[in-house]
Amino acid sequence: MRRWLWPSVALALVIAYPLLFSTPFQQRLGALVLLYAIAASAWNIVGGYAGQVSVGHVVFFGCGAYAAMGAYSHFALSPLVGIPIGIVVSVAIAAVVGVPTLRLSGHYFSMATIAVAELVRLIVTNTDYLGAGVGLSGPTVPRNLFDLSFISALPYYYLFLAILVTTLGITWWMTNSRMGFYLRAIRDSERAARSLGAPASRTKLYAFMLSAGLTSVAGALYAMMFGFVDPESGLGILISVKMLIMAALGGAGLLFGPLVGAAILVPLEEISNNVLGGKGAGLTFVLYGAIIVLIARFQPGGILTPIMRLWSRRGKAPEIPVATGASHAP
Amino acid sequence: MSTILVQVIVGGLLLGAVYALFSSGLTLIWGMMNIVNFAHGDFVMLGMYVAFVIWTLFGAGPMLGVPVAALLLATLGIVVYFGLIRSIMKGPMLAQILGTFGLALLLRYAAFWWFGANFLSLPENIVGGTFDIFGIRIQASRLLAGVVALLVTGGLHILLTRTSLGSKMLAVAEDSTAAQLMGIRPDTMQAIAWAIAAGVTGIAGALIATFFYIVPTVGETLGIVAFVTVSLGGFGSVPGALVAGLLIGVIESLSAYWIGAVYKDIVVYSLFLSFLWFRPQGLMGKS
Numbered sequence: 115m116r117r118w119l120w121p122s123v124a125l126a127l128v129i130a131y132p133l134l135f136s137t138p139f140q141q142r143l144g145a146l147v148l149l150y151a152i153a154a155s156a157w158n159i160v161g162g163y164a165g166q167v168s169v170g171h172v173v174f175f176g177c178g179a180y181a182a183m184g185a186y187s188h189f190a191l192s193p194l195v196g197i198p199i200g201i202v203v204s205v206a207i208a209a210v211v212g213v214p215t216l217r218l219s220g221h222y223f224s225m226a227t228i229a230v231a232e233l234v235r236l237i238v239t240n241t242d243y244l245g246a247g248v249g250l251s252g253p254t255v256p257r258n259l260f261d262l263s264f265i266s267a268l269p270y271y272y273l274f275l276a277i278l279v280t281t282l283g284i285t286w287w288m289t290n291s292r293m294g295f296y297l298r299a300i301r302d303s304e305r306a307a308r309s310l311g312a313p314a315s316r317t318k319l320y321a322f323m324l325s326a327g328l329t330s331v332a333g334a335l336y337a338m339m340f341g342f343v344d345p346e347s348g349l350g351i352l353i354s355v356k357m358l359i360m361a362a363l364g365g366a367g368l369l370f371g372p373l374v375g376a377a378i379l380v381p382l383e384e385i386s387n388n389v390l391g392g393k394g395a396g397l398t399f400v401l402y403g404a405i406i407v408l409i410a411r412f413q414p415g416g417i418l419t420p421i422m423r424l425w426s427r428r429g430k431a432p433e434i435p436v437a438t439g440a441s442h443a444p
Numbered sequence: 445m446s447t448i449l450v451q452v453i454v455g456g457l458l459l460g461a462v463y464a465l466f467s468s469g470l471t472l473i474w475g476m477m478n479i480v481n482f483a484h485g486d487f488v489m490l491g492m493y494v495a496f497v498i499w500t501l502f503g504a505g506p507m508l509g510v511p512v513a514a515l516l517l518a519t520l521g522i523v524v525y526f527g528l529i530r531s532i533m534k535g536p537m538l539a540q541i542l543g544t545f546g547l548a549l550l551l552r553y554a555a556f557w558w559f560g561a562n563f564l565s566l567p568e569n570i571v572g573g574t575f576d577i578f579g580i581r582i583q584a585s586r587l588l589a590g591v592v593a594l595l596v597t598g599g600l601h602i603l604l605t606r607t608s609l610g611s612k613m614l615a616v617a618e619d620s621t622a623a624q625l626m627g628i629r630p631d632t633m634q635a636i637a638w639a640i641a642a643g644v645t646g647i648a649g650a651l652i653a654t655f656f657y658i659v660p661t662v663g664e665t666l667g668i669v670a671f672v673t674v675s676l677g678g679f680g681s682v683p684g685a686l687v688a689g690l691l692i693g694v695i696e697s698l699s700a701y702w703i704g705a706v707y708k709d710i711v712v713y714s715l716f717l718s719f720l721w722f723r724p725q726g727l728m729g730k731s
Contacts, residue, residue, distance in 0.1 A: 167541045214721035220537050221480035225671050226720045232668060233713045240706055351664065355545065362542050396557030396660075399549050406546025410532050414539030 132271045141267040147380045148274035149335055153353075154360035154372030155281045156328035161358060162366035163289065164321045165301035166216065170227030172354040173211075173234045174204040174326040178333030179343040180238070183250035188243075192260040193252055193338050200330040208326035209319065216318045219304070228351065235349040249344025252337065262338045270339050277335065278373070281328050286369055288324070297321055301367070329357075352399075359406050365416025374418055379405075451580045452701045453694055458582075458590030459652075460693020465593040466648035466666070467673035467685040468600055469641035475680020476617040476637050477533060479540055483524075483548035485667020486555075487642055491517055491649015492658045493555060496564055498650075505570045506588065506654055513650035514643045521642025525635045548663070556660040564658040571654055589651035594686075596647055600640070601682045613637055617680075665709065672716040 132141045157171050181203060182196030189195075215226045238244050256263035264270065288294050296317040299307035308314045337343040347353075357372075360379055365371030379402070386398045409416070470484045481487075494516055495509035502508060524547065532543040572584035604610040613633050615623040620630040656662070673692055677684025692712060699711040 161538075165538070167538055169541075169545075218720060221541065222720060224482075224541050225480065225675075226717060229668060229671070229713045229716050229720075232664075233710060233717070236706075236710050236713070240710075355549065358542070358545075362538060366538055396553045399553035400557060403546045403548070403550030403553060406542050407528060407550060408546075410535070410539040410543035410546060411528055414532070414535050414542070 128275065132268055138267065141271060143381055143384055145267045145270040145274055145339065146384065147376050148271065148278050149332060149339065150356065150360060150380050151373040151376040152274060152278050152281050152335070153329055153332035154357045154364075154376055155278065155285060156325050156332060157354075157357040158361045158366060158368075158372050159285055159288065159325040159328070160318075160321050161325075162361055162368070162371065163285075163294065163297045163301065164318055165297075165367075166318060166322070167224045167358070168227045168322075168325075169224050169351065169354045169358065170211075170229075170231035171325070171329050171357055172349055172351060173207060173231050174329035175333035175336070175353055175357075176234065176238070176343070176349040177204040177207065178330030178335075179337035179348040180244055180250065180333075181330070182334040182337045183252050183343050184244070186252050186261075187245075187250045192258075193262060193334065194260055196337075197331060197334045200334050201327045204326040204330035205323045208323045212319045212322040216315065216322060227354075231349070231351055231354060235345050235351075238349055239345045245344070247345060249342055249348065251342040254341070263341065267339075270335075274335060277331060281331075282369060282373075284324070284328070288321075289369070293317055293320060355402075359402060362414075362416055363405065363409055365418035365422070368416065368418050368422065371416050371418050375416070447579050449701075451582075452697045454580060454582065455586065456694035456697030457690055458586045458693070459697065460690035461590040461593040461597070461686075462648050462652045462689075463669055463673055463693055464686040464689025465597050465651075466645045467670045467677070467689050468597055468682045469643075469645040469648070470670045471674045471677065471680055471682060471685045472600075472604075472637055472641045474674060476613060477529075477634060479529060479533060480544070480671075481641075482541065482544040482667070483551060483663075484645065484670050485663035485665070486548045486551040487517060487520070487645040487663070488649040488652070488666045488670075489555060489658075489660065489663035490520070490551060491646035492653035492656070492662065493559060493649075494646065495650040495653035496566060496658055499566055499570065505566075506585075506592075506650055509650040509653070510592070510647050513646035515646075517646025517649070518639040518643035521638040521640075522635050524642070525638035529638065530631070530634075548667070552660050552663055559660065561660065565656075566654055566658075568655075583655060585654035589654060592651055593648060596644055597682065597686050600644055601686075603640075604682060609636070668713065668716070672712055672719075675716060675719050 131144050135141070135144070153171075153175060156174075157168065160166050160168055161171075178197065178200035180196075181200030182193035185191040185196035185199065186193050211230055215223060215230070218226055239247055244250065253261045253263050262269075262273070289297075296307065296312045296314075299310070299312050300314050300317060304314055333343075333348065337348065340347070356379070360375030361372040362375070363371075363378060364373065364375030382401070383398050386401065390397055413419070466484070466488050469487070470481060473479060473481055491513040494513040495506065498504050498509040498512055528543050528547065532539045568585075570585065571588050574581055574583050576582075604613065612623070612628045613636070615626065615628055616630045616633040623633075624630055652666075669692065673685055673688045676691065677686070677688030692715075695715065696708045696712055700708040703711070
């Protein structure tokens with residue numbers, strides 16, 4: 115029973131947050147934390163659990179965002195229709211790109227994913243159907259509930275919370291399935307895993323596709339909340355970087371790592387943008403950069419890892435901390 | 445071949461020589477300690493801003509800008525090595541990627557904060573105007589950049605293959621424990637490698653600044669160019685980087701000329717991906 119005490123308290127607090135902190139700024143902040151937590155948790159499946167550091171996840175994010183806005187601006191449908199379309203397209207892209215790219219290991223994989231992301235951004239920027247440099251917009255005035263266009267951030271908060279819980283549920287289910295065991299084995303040593311008969315390529319590809327589909331949902335939600343998407347906000351490399359940083363700050367390969375990372379970095383970014391104004395845009399990312407460097411230098415397992423270690427020493431349920439293998443040649 | 449085509453190719457070769465120079469910095473680090481510096485493009489960007497600051501402060505061109513950029517970037521290289529690289533080298537791969545990525549963000553947005561997001565450029569005639577050779581028009585700044593870049597790249601190759609410092613660095617790259625037993629300090633050699641790599645990258649930045657736009661995010665594009673060049677030329681090979689750099693320069697110029705300037709990056713990135721996917725050992729590497 116006591117095992118469930120703290121998780122239930124935490125969940126109750128998360129549910130009550132927008133009622134306790136009810137100014138528009140606080141509610142928006144809460145919704146954004148959850149939104150980024152969804153994206154970072156999706157990234158975590160392939161970046162944390164499978165140990166394949168993708169810097170190209172913004173492609174899937176963009177797929178979702180463009181599908182949602184495209185459903186509205188080209189077909190006058192609810193942006194919700196774009197969610198399944200975005201998922202299908204993302205999973206298809208992940209399958210096509212993943213087969214050759216996942217063969218690369220370590221740094222090479224990261225570089226290839228950067229190139230894919232930049233390539234997609236350049237192509238979209240030059241495609242008129244996708245709004246070229248200007249992007250696509252959603253409904254300015256909601257026609258009905260299904261347009262999911264609200265002024266208050268409160269509905270978004272609970273929508274995002276439901277999807278985050280689903281995402282974490284899928285991740286948890288995956289880690290405890292056969293696939294999760296394969297992934298951990300591959301992350302620690304791909305060669306050893308292969309020699310013991312784990313289907314490494316297939317497992318990595320499945321993880322990549324799963325992660326891509328969930329990331330595209332985050333992208334669609336983002337576009338719905340902000341009401342538009344353009345190449346910078348939907349396909350800029352910084353979005354990939356944010357997913358990566360949030361997951362790594364909290365703890366890559368830990369279930370709640372991305373949520374913790376998002377809960378630290380999103381308020382930091384919003385507050386520093388608010389305090390510093392336009393001039394703060396640069397400084398915010400300087401701070402981001404500094405945080406990543408410090409994390410990589412001093413606590414590469416993320417801030418949750420030492421806490422988890424302390425926790426498991428007290429006899430609580432242990433979780434496997436990240437232990438990514440050293441780099442290999444391709 | 446028409447004159448215009450020759451002019452496009454010559455322009456591509458001169459730009460490609462600069463690409464080759466900063467890519468050899470990346471490939472040196474990569475070959476020596478199997479670390480990819482994701483902040484490499486931002487080192488080029490810093491070199492460009494150094495040239496810009498030197499011009500605004502002293503009104504001086506690359507004669508002063510290049511050596512100052514080399515010195516400052518070499519210092520930065522040493523600082524980065526001792527402050528960050530030395531400890532993440534032994535860490536997990538995620539930490540290696542994160543570390544240099546964080547550095548990239550830090551440098552890029554520090555430049556953004558300090559200089560703003562505006563496109564800056566040095567005056568067009570900072571080196572001398574444009575002249576004709578057999579009907580081919582060449583900007584003096586591009587000619588100077590190309591020639592100096594070729595010389596420095598050649599010098600780097602000689603340093604690595606013909607001097608005792610080069611042999612020591614090679615020894616550390618081969619087997620750092622064995623090198624240590626022979627009385628070579630791997631730490632010192634790796635710090636020197638970072639100083640050299642960052643230094644030549646600074647030179648390349650100060651050279652390219654004489655005819656290229658200067659903006660904080662320029663490192664993103666140039667960093668990918670360096671990745672392409674190194675993957676094409678083979679990881680760790682300076683001659684490979686030279687050939688690949690010249691090739692990329694020409695391909696870029698030709699695709700800008702034939703298909704349009706917006707598409708030149710698409711061509712280069714596609715080339716990069718096809719190489720990573722189908723021939724990861726590069727053009728000249730052994731399979």
